[in-house]
Amino acid sequence: xxxxxxxxxxxxxxxxxxxxxxxxxxxxxxxxxxxxxxxxxxxxxxxxxxxxxxxxxxxxxxxxxxxxxxxxxxxxxxxxxxxxxxxxxxxxxxxxxxxxxxxxxxxxxxxxxxxxxxxxxxxxxxxxxxxxxxxxxxxxxxxxxxxxxxxxxxxxxxxxxxxxxxxxxxxxxxxxxxxxxxxxxxxxxxxxxxxxxxxxxxxxxxxxxxxxxxxxxxxxxxxxxxxxxxxxxxxxxxxxxxxxxxxxxxxxxxxxxxxxxxxxxxxxxxxxxxxxxxxxxxxxxxxxxxxxxxxxxxxxxxxxxxxxxxxxxxxxxxxxx
Amino acid sequence: xxxxxxxxxxxxxxxxxxxxxxxxxxxxxxxxxxxxxxxxxxxxxxxxxxxxxxxxxxxxxxxxxxxxxxxxxxxxxxxxxxxxxxxxxxxxxxxxxxxxxxxxxxxxxxxxxxxxxxxxxxxxxxxxxxxxxxxxxxxxxxxxxxxxxxxxxxxxxxxxxxxxxxxxxxxxxxxxxxxxxxxxxxxxxxxxxxxxxxxxxxxxxxxxxxxxxxxxxxxxxxxxxxxxxxxxxxxxxxxxxxxxxxxxxxxxxxxxxxxxxxxxxxxxxxxxxxxxxxxxxxxxxxxxxxxxxxxxxxxxxxxxxxxxxxxxxxxxxxxxxxxxxxxx
Numbered sequence: 287x288x289x290x291x292x293x294x295x296x297x298x299x300x301x302x303x304x305x306x307x308x309x310x311x312x313x314x315x316x317x318x319x320x321x322x323x324x325x326x327x328x329x330x331x332x333x334x335x336x337x338x339x340x341x342x343x344x345x346x347x348x349x350x351x352x353x354x355x356x357x358x359x360x361x362x363x364x365x366x367x368x369x370x371x372x373x374x375x376x377x378x379x380x381x382x383x384x385x386x387x388x389x390x391x392x393x394x395x396x397x398x399x400x401x402x403x404x405x406x407x408x409x410x411x412x413x414x415x416x417x418x419x420x421x422x423x424x425x426x427x428x429x430x431x432x433x434x435x436x437x438x439x440x441x442x443x444x445x446x447x448x449x450x451x452x453x454x455x456x457x458x459x460x461x462x463x464x465x466x467x468x469x470x471x472x473x474x475x476x477x478x479x480x481x482x483x484x485x486x487x488x489x490x491x492x493x494x495x496x497x498x499x500x501x502x503x504x505x506x507x508x509x510x511x512x513x514x515x516x517x518x519x520x521x522x523x524x525x526x527x528x529x530x531x532x533x534x535x536x537x538x539x540x541x542x543x544x545x546x547x548x549x550x551x552x553x554x555x556x557x558x559x560x561x562x563x564x565x566x567x568x569x570x571x572x573x574x575x576x577x578x579x580x581x582x583x584x585x586x587x588x589x590x591x592x593x594x595x596x597x598x599x600x601x602x603x604x605x606x607x
Numbered sequence: 608x609x610x611x612x613x614x615x616x617x618x619x620x621x622x623x624x625x626x627x628x629x630x631x632x633x634x635x636x637x638x639x640x641x642x643x644x645x646x647x648x649x650x651x652x653x654x655x656x657x658x659x660x661x662x663x664x665x666x667x668x669x670x671x672x673x674x675x676x677x678x679x680x681x682x683x684x685x686x687x688x689x690x691x692x693x694x695x696x697x698x699x700x701x702x703x704x705x706x707x708x709x710x711x712x713x714x715x716x717x718x719x720x721x722x723x724x725x726x727x728x729x730x731x732x733x734x735x736x737x738x739x740x741x742x743x744x745x746x747x748x749x750x751x752x753x754x755x756x757x758x759x760x761x762x763x764x765x766x767x768x769x770x771x772x773x774x775x776x777x778x779x780x781x782x783x784x785x786x787x788x789x790x791x792x793x794x795x796x797x798x799x800x801x802x803x804x805x806x807x808x809x810x811x812x813x814x815x816x817x818x819x820x821x822x823x824x825x826x827x828x829x830x831x832x833x834x835x836x837x838x839x840x841x842x843x844x845x846x847x848x849x850x851x852x853x854x855x856x857x858x859x860x861x862x863x864x865x866x867x868x869x870x871x872x873x874x875x876x877x878x879x880x881x882x883x884x885x886x887x888x889x890x891x892x893x894x895x896x897x898x899x900x901x902x903x904x905x906x907x908x909x910x911x912x913x914x915x916x917x918x919x920x921x922x923x924x925x926x927x928x929x930x931x932x933x934x935x
Contacts, residue, residue, distance in 0.1 A: 334795035334796065334797065335795055441887050443887065471650040471651055471822065472650065472822060472863060472866055472867050473650060473862060473863070473866050473883070473884035474887065475866070475867075476866035476867070476881040476882065476883050476884070477883050477885070479868070479881055480880050480881055480883060483880065498795070498796065500796070500870060501825075501867060501868045501869050501870050502868055504868055504870060504874060505868030505878060505881070506868075524874070525874055525875075525876070528870070528874040529873060529874050538797055539796060539797060540870065541800075542796045542797045542799065542800035543796055543800075543825065543870050544800075544803070544823065544825035544826045544828060544829040544830075545825045545828065545829075545869050545870045545871070546824050546825055546828045546852050546864060546869055547869055547870070547871050547872050548828075548849075549871075549872035549873075550870060550871060550872040551872075554800060554804070556800070556801065556804075557797055558751075559751075560765050560767075
């Protein structure tokens, strides 16, 4: 087996939180998380708001401070790079953001937005950059005359295409898609998803795909990591996760999604209440307070991720049953 | 034959824009029967929320107005009512919950006071009666420990709980119609499932008819009895949910269903590209045109589609405004 492009080990991201009387404590948004992504594949991280999925991705790209662990990207540890080396290495990791309205500078023309990463990292000689911009516009399905327009003159879907072109500008190996289609109408969403899949096939891209939409994840991913309160609770390949989910939280997530497929009759697994306070996580399984199958042992110690099948690990002591 | 609870006839709503009057709802007719759940489906800007606001008499003043057509509720035309008459109906016989539970509640009043306000205004209850009824309602929308939570402020509750409070306010006067405008868009999927279950159960218990506005075909399939697909201010298709999903008679409906990657009963290795609906919705300037407004994005369109507006064709309960409906 070849080495994975991205090998994340024991990644933690914590935020300082001021409490009363000047005390400070740390909120672990991502808590000791490990995963790998093979070259040319898509790993989706799913979970609900506050699960840490976006923070984990930003931690990989080193866009948040206070991270611990190692992020091995094609052989070098991204988290320990010195500033200049980091700037160069950033060419290899690019991000497509959720909101196509606020992630583009309204005062720059589309061509300048797409060119900016090349200018700041210096991946190409200046003279070749305009040609590269034109090539990128074609790749993402925008017309050459649109290069001179400003962001407000584009529709939401077209803006997301500009965001994709910008992410591709430095020939990255890893692209982080952070809820890249969540803000789009369904018809436009289909166009963007097809574009992302075509680009992956043509350019051999590797995606870290952050989404809360399990339908989209089902369509886009090769492997899926399910996060709950900063921890990965289940990791599996696409078919195993959707056809044979093992963790109660994954089961609850999947059963909550309404579907047009009449044959898909899933018993709805209701999880009452809200997640516990992230500043004061319970000592045992973090899902214990909402889990319908909870028993005393669950509250005693955190269950480790253990394999239940090939490429399928679950952090639940009852996963075998 | 029983009269429908709500009947919209040839409704036309115009917005005053720089270029003149633009019809954002054009010749829309539909019926809602007592106790049923009807869904409005479509992309942003198709007019589904605008229709709901028109029913509530909440069109933005000075900008939007009903130009022609009728909105008949219990035989009375709501489009011609004055504010006093509307106020007696709003929140009482027809109520509405909105997309954003964070901003639809007043942050400086407790949730109990906000539920009680509706009861005191419409039901003439005194303070104590309204407060104890508010507690019962919180319990009915399944907020645990309702007795102590009734004195909470909105910021002390989670997003899902706030939406439950909104539902409690909306259902306080046992309305005949509840309009839910994307009630779960801002919520997580497990919370969404809880809110849908709650709406369905409450609808069943109280016999309230529900208008569910959404863009999620899965939610429609699970929640609604009938659906109305809207495109660019016009009705593209309507009919019983199962019939429409199994056999759409309008290419736009077909596109809406097949462009979304759904969770399936059994997932397989096969992952064909999603069906694309090319292009984007037409600009407001073309909304009044005598043509099928979907023609520019439709692969079946021909000269007729581009030059004359398709009439509605009926297929026993299902109606489609498409020249090619017979071929679909």
